[in-house]
Amino acid sequence: MQTPYYLIDKSRLMPNLEKIAWLREASGAKALLALKCFATWSVFDLMSEYMDGTTSSSLFEVRLGREKFPGETHAYAVAWADHEIDEALAHSDKIIFNTATQLTRFESHAAGHVRGLRVNPGVSTSTFDLADPARPFSRLGESDPKVIETVADRATGFMFHNNCENADFDRFDEMLGAIEDRFGPLIRRMDWISLGGGIQFTGEHYPLDRLAERLKRFAGENGVQVYIEPGEAAVTNSTTLEVTVLDTMHNGKDIAIVDSSIEAHMLDLLIYRETARIAPNAGPAEWLVCGKSCLAGDIFGEFRFPEPLRPGDRLSIEDAAGYTMVKKNWFNGVKMPAIAIRETDGTERLVRDFTYEDFAAALS
Numbered sequence: 001m002q003t004p005y006y007l008i009d010k011s012r013l014m015p016n017l018e019k020i021a022w023l024r025e026a027s028g029a030k031a032l033l034a035l036k037c038f039a040t041w042s043v044f045d046l047m048s049e050y051m052d053g054t055t056s057s058s059l060f061e062v063r064l065g066r067e068k069f070p071g072e073t074h075a076y077a078v079a080w081a082d083h084e085i086d087e088a089l090a091h092s093d094k095i096i097f098n099t100a101t102q103l104t105r106f107e108s109h110a111a112g113h114v115r116g117l118r119v120n121p122g123v124s125t126s127t128f129d130l131a132d133p134a135r136p137f138s139r140l141g142e143s144d145p146k147v148i149e150t151v152a153d154r155a156t157g158f159m160f161h162n163n164c165e166n167a168d169f170d171r172f173d174e175m176l177g178a179i180e181d182r183f184g185p186l187i188r189r190m191d192w193i194s195l196g197g198g199i200q201f202t203g204e205h206y207p208l209d210r211l212a213e214r215l216k217r218f219a220g221e222n223g224v225q226v227y228i229e230p231g232e233a234a235v236t237n238s239t240t241l242e243v244t245v246l247d248t249m250h251n252g253k254d255i256a257i258v259d260s261s262i263e264a265h266m267l268d269l270l271i272y273r274e275t276a277r278i279a280p281n282a283g284p285a286e287w288l289v290c291g292k293s294c295l296a297g298d299i300f301g302e303f304r305f306p307e308p309l310r311p312g313d314r315l316s317i318e319d320a321a322g323y324t325m326v327k328k329n330w331f332n333g334v335k336m337p338a339i340a341i342r343e344t345d346g347t348e349r350l351v352r353d354f355t356y357e358d359f360a361a362a363l364s
């Protein structure tokens with residue numbers, strides 16, 4: 001298969017999905033895939049066997065969830081436009097407003113629909129302010145119980161999202177306790193509570209049984225149906241970006257240029273100043289692996305190999321599913337990676353390729 005392409009490996013996706021299914025069973029919580037993280041619908045048939053539906057951040061994601069992922073569809077957006085609201089309602093089972101103002105403003109449109117409100121508890125586990133929903137002056141949800149009180153009769157549920165790449169169960173537990181202390185009386189008036197995403201519960205050493213017990217207790221004590229909205233946890237480690245070395249050079253270090261670009265195909269690494277991962281990353285030869293865009297800092301990272309790299313060598317960049325394929329772009333007109341699936345029997349099939357026509361059609 002011609003590189004570059006994203007390769008989704010179903011046998012690497014399955015362990016995440018099995019943990020989600022176990023958690024649902026043991027806790028009673030429902031699990032919705034957060035499409036903002038991963039929206040590659042060719043594997044939705046498989047994922048929907050293990051999850052309850054999808055949640056969204058825009059009208060188009062709501063519609064994709066409804067059309068491609070069997071199950072429940074939650075519609076959330078930081079703000080709905082007047083021209084979007086009817087379609088968002090038509091494609092969803094629940095709509096979640098970000099502010100009391102929007103909940104009130106769309107009262108007449110949404111009165112017959114299941115409605116929720118995003119609540120911002122003012123604490124999070126994010127260490128990067130760009131991604132911190134509890135950052136000062138945050139616009140992500142209502143935080144004042146007095147304001148929430150004024151619209152609580154119009155909602156049957158709340159959505160909290162304040163975990164970010166949180167692998168620490170005790171921290172999750174502590175923050176949930178703080179949420180109960182601050183918003184407990186309001187929560188107990190609701191029928192359902194979504195606790196958002198950001199919990200790394202499919203990680204190797206995560207105490208899944210403790211999480212299940214905590215979610216079940218939260219649901220029982222507050223009399224609510226709990227939802228979680230995993231994105232990254234559902235797809236972590238399932239996908240690689242397959243690239244080929246096009247050229248090599250030496251400028252103080254050995255440099256390899258590949259047929260992809262971190263800016264165009266793994267943008268979050270650039271935004272969050274992280275390096276890519278290559279496995280096993282071992283051997284005497286140390287190489288800077290760089291993208292082919294004109295951006296000087298288009299660098300995947302510095303990796304070790306058993307032998308010097310040469311044009312034609314194939315490399316696999318790890319963990320290319322979450323917040324990666326959804327952010328790919330046409331910077332420099334670099335060929336957009338195709339999408340391929342490796343079935344559990346090892347066979348690979350191409351599910352999407354991108355052409356010059358797609359590039360031209362993205363602008364006019």
Ligand SMILES: Cc1ncc(COP(=O)(O)O)c(C=O)c1O
Binds near residue numbers: 034037161164233
């Ligand atoms: C409201 C909401 N739900 C779910 C998620 C998914 O989070 P993650 O991919 O970290 O699990 C996010 C991520 O930003 C979010 O904002």
